[in-house]
Amino acid sequence: MIVKRTITKDDISEMPKVTFDGKIIMICTEKDAERAIEFLNKYAVLGIDSETKPSFVKGKSHKVSLLQVATDTHCFLFRLNLIGFPKVLIDLLENPSIVKVGLSLKDDFLALHRRVSFKQQNCIELQEFVKPFGIQDKSLQKIYAILFGQKISKSQRLSNWEAETLSPSQQQYAATDAWTCLKIYTLLQELHQTGDYVKEEIVEPVIEEKEK
Incomplete structure (x- = not known):
């Protein structure tokens, strides 16, 4: 496999769109969170x-x-604005036995720490x-395009993530981002x-010297 060093936006625009085709599960209560974490704890990498x-x-700011936490086949969307930050979710992020893979994790964790204090472990940037x-x-979009020849849509990035109900497009967007992080890591x-x-x-480029 030839791994490109870089790619242009024009290259990406011509590529087919990738979407997560597994099961998306909304987590809107602490009970939902407990069941989700019980499932996720069975996996070595997320x-x-x-x-x-x-x-x-x-x-x-908000x-x-x-x-979003994804396996190959499932993605759980934890609605923190509704459920806060359950202890079972903290336990997952602090679990040293489970690899957590993401992009720009420093920014993600800085933001998450505004909700609750925890010490994330075994995370791959x-x-x-x-x-x-x-x-x-x-960028996630460019890295994924380089490796898989597909583009990740960013059309929902600036949508309202605290809406009463997340639209199917929002759910698909959120799940795809977490899942593609896992796919990149697995392939590499x-x-x-x-x-x-x-x-x-x-x-x-070869730059020829001008004749004197």
């Missing part, structure tokens, strides 16, 4: 992401509205994880173990 209601007023493979881009782990990849060579 993809995670978060969403926050955008603010269009200078100086005003707390994290949603935390994809922006750092991709570097040994020669990938220079840092396989490539690392097999060595079955090469970095795309960057050809520097």
Whole structure:
């Protein structure tokens, strides 16, 4: 497999769209959270992401509205604006036996810590994880496009994540982001173990000297 170092927005625009095709489960009560964590604790690696209601007023911000946690087949959407931050969810993030994979995790955790204090453990930051493979881009959309030749839609990014009911498009968007983090990690782990990849060579332009 040839791993590109970078990709352009024009390249991505021509690619087919990827969407999570597994089961999306909304978590709106603490009881729901307990059942979800019981399921997630069976997995060794999980993809995670978060969403926050955008603010269009200078100086005003909102707390994290949603935390997405994905396996290959399921994605749980924890509606933090409704349920707060249950202890079982803290226990999951602090569990050193489960790998949590995401992108821009520093920002995610800074925002999550505004809700509750906890010490996340065994987390993989994809922006750092991709570097040994020669990938220079840092956005989830570009990293995924480089590796899979598909684009992640960002059309719902600035939607209202504290709406009474999240639309099917919002749910799909949120689940896809967490799930694609997991897919990237899984593929790169396989490539690392097999060595079955090469970095795309960057050809520097030749600048000819002008005749004096």
